[in-house]
Structure formats: C-alpha cells, structure tokens
Amino acid sequence: MIELDETDRRILRALVEDATQSASALGRKLGLSQPAVWRRIKRLHETGVIKGQRLDLDREKLGFGVSVFLGVKLATKGRVSLDDFERAVSAIPEVQSVEHILGVYDYRLRVVARDISDFERVLRRRIMTLPGVGDVEANVLLSEERRPGPI
Structure with missing residues (x-):
C-alpha cells in the first residue's frame, strides 16, 4: 500500500x-x-493507485434501457469449467462485467439489453448455453446511484 x-x-x-x-x-x-x-x-x-480512466456512458441514451444482475452457479466445478465459462461469457457483448464471487453463486454478471424481451433472448440463446451453467438468478436494476468509495 x-x-x-x-x-x-x-x-x-x-x-x-x-x-x-x-x-x-x-x-x-x-x-x-x-x-x-x-x-x-x-x-x-x-504506483498503480490510478489504474486508468474510463468513459461513463449513458446506457439508456444508447438504447440499452434494461440492466440485469445475474447470479450464475456453475453445474460443474473445476479449473477447466471456470476458464471455459469466463472465456465464453467475456465474448458476449451484452455482458458488461463478470465477477467471480464467493457465496451462493459462483459469478455475478451485469447484462444490458434494449428491453426485457431482448434480455430474454440474451439469457436463453447466449448465457444459458454457456459451458457449465447451472442455476441462474436474475435481478433487474430499477435505479442506480453511483457513490465513490472513501479515499
């Protein structure tokens, strides 16, 4: 530090x-x-305190009115399934973030879509067909207030 x-x-x-x-x-x-x-x-x-700079885009103005957090539990565990899943999910453009977490689910994904039916298409055709996917729980984002952490 x-x-x-x-x-x-x-x-x-x-x-x-x-x-x-x-x-x-x-x-x-x-x-x-x-x-x-x-x-x-x-x-x-x-020194790495500042890792980079990013643009904060307005997803709604870009046509992505729905954000969903997905909890994904892999059906099979092991290094191969983790790597395969991470590689495959990272290739889906609607998946904005992939977090490997500890708890009930193995991963938390942030997915954007144009609307609920577009999200359903992404979920059924892209996410549910990924290697090792077992249980999935969706939480639709209603509102968001960004609060930077303490410095």
Whole structure:
C-alpha cells in the first residue's frame, strides 16, 4: 500500500468527480501549481493507485434501457469449467462485467439489453448455453446511484 497524504487524497477525490480536469484546473481548485499537481498525478499513475480512466456512458441514451444482475452457479466445478465459462461469457457483448464471487453463486454478471424481451433472448440463446451453467438468478436494476468509495 502506498502512503497518501491529504493533498493526494484531495486530488483523487477531485478526479473521481471529474477525471477530465486538467492539472492546471485542479491546481487552481486545490491551491497548488500545475507542475505540482501533474507530478502527483504522474506518481499516482506510476504506483498503480490510478489504474486508468474510463468513459461513463449513458446506457439508456444508447438504447440499452434494461440492466440485469445475474447470479450464475456453475453445474460443474473445476479449473477447466471456470476458464471455459469466463472465456465464453467475456465474448458476449451484452455482458458488461463478470465477477467471480464467493457465496451462493459462483459469478455475478451485469447484462444490458434494449428491453426485457431482448434480455430474454440474451439469457436463453447466449448465457444459458454457456459451458457449465447451472442455476441462474436474475435481478433487474430499477435505479442506480453511483457513490465513490472513501479515499
């Protein structure tokens, strides 16, 4: 674990809110020079604290009005079935995330679809036919509020 001072934390909180801010804008906001902010951000990247930057797309505006979390329990366990399942599920474009979890289910998937009938098609034709799939539980997302974790 890397040691972060309060300035590093303030920079990270500001970047979590808006990662497109320039070093000079952040410097003005935090009372630091542009080079000082740039050096700190560079160090946070180099040490792996900042892993990358992503776009946060509005799925509904792109035509994907339904998000579903699927709990997937594999029918067979073993290294081969895990690898086969992960490889196959990662190739499905509607599957936005694949998480290997501990609990009742082996995996949690986030699946997007245009509507419920489109989701049913993805579930029946793509997900249920994957290697090793046993039990599946679907939870339709009603609303979402993103809250960044503590820094």
